Amino acid sequence: MFRCKNCKTVDRFELMFAPDYQGSKTFQMAYNKKGEIEITVDGYKFVPDLAFMNGFAVCKYCGSIYKWEYQ
């Protein structure tokens, strides 16, 4: 999954939103047929990748923003 470059915490996928994210922050998580995590945010469904993480996800452990890499 994804690892925070700052604190090295590996997060399975606990999405946190950037402080300036404007949506309603409703999201659901499910696995698709390929076993990938599929996220639905405000009605938009996608498989999260690094670009998404570094655009929107905040590390819940250390609070770093946009600091993800693949583990």
Ligand SMILES: [Zn+2]
């Ligand atoms: Zn972190």
